[in-house]
Amino acid sequence: MDALFERTRAEGRAALVGYLPAGFPDVETSVAALTAMIEGGCDLVEIGLPYSDPVMDGPTIQEAAETALANGFRTSQAFDVVRDVAAAGAPVVVMTYWNPVERYGVDRFAADLAEAGGAGLITPDLIPDEAEEWEEASRAHGLDRTYLVAPSSTDRRLSMTADAASGFIYATAVMGVTGARQETSSLAPELVARLREVTDKPVGVGLGVSNGAQAHEIAQYADAVIVGSAFVRRLLDAPDPASGVESVRELAQELREGVVR
Template structure:
């Protein structure tokens, strides 16, 4: 099933889609795969797999801690693609979340080709603007990959329209300005951002940054097509006494969030 089909299915079920993130290679490549599979089994509809990078501008301290550990263990793009392949084999769309520099270093066409060969659905590129995507967009289109870009409350209407036009799969709406991380409350600006975006696109809109529990997921699901959760899943892994316990905790959180997106 591709990403668009997931959103269509969720819409037919009168709910939002649940999108879950973990960086590849933490606590190990195999341990990360086990956790992602537990999340899928518990109700995550789409998986984001982080490509560890040494200069993660948008990542808060929780994700940075896991990414740093993955890098120290030698995680590279080949391990990310192995993780994509393992998730894709479950029938769940797997997108790579990556800053542009690692993709550029790997080779844009090569990355698109290898991601598609691994069964990947596409990529989310948080620091890449559609205006600067002359290399990425043609390569992604040639391999039928989703291209997901970010909009934020500070985005102008013109910028939202331009970004949505370049997106395939869904538009990533950042609920607040700043780095990733769980928050006690999800910013009110998210609903306004989604409302503005709906005036210029029919592409599904998924909201992320700050969601950490089922109640917050239900709040977002009341106005968005998808709910994105990252730091809360990573925290499960960081605080666990063992990789197996981390996978169980991530699965338990996924079940809570999956119930939340159904309470819209």
């Protein structure tokens, strides 16, 4: 991911990062939608690994994950999705809770992700203090480690997390579960400013972005604008998969315009 952020910083803009769960509403459509996000302007995509106990996910992403699991989605299929989406030309990371990685086998997961063309892993419930096994596996297979920080994180925690992270640091702009919101969090600029005091690594801001205006607002102070629930909602509300994929593409275009203007 280093090359991506070097490029966007040279262009004087933030990167646009989009999220969708693998296997939602089915594997084929999830690949098509993720590819459409890239074609619409996303610089990086996060592929969510559906999980049965998504404690940090809001109702929109939970509904999507439940649909994927009900349709029989398995962890091993995520690597097929990564492989197909990576062919579109943008970096691809997997966002997952730690339990599925541990059950699959940490080194095996890292090896399969790297083989599929993945760039790294975002682990919302894994903190650097407890990530020794992942640290070793990710380094062995050339994968980035993206950890989350929140407005409640202490300065010491921010510094430690920044030191351990690679690729980018994920700054959650609000307290609570994920979901699109009418307004971005007023805590986000302060959190990013605190991170700037301890690191020069890229900082992405997520949780709540749903339109181009919000994307533009966050792009003024963050290195990446992260959008998840708004993309998922486009698929959930669509009358059919093809319409959903096109709606995802249109949202990506709107968000990209907001990021670059």
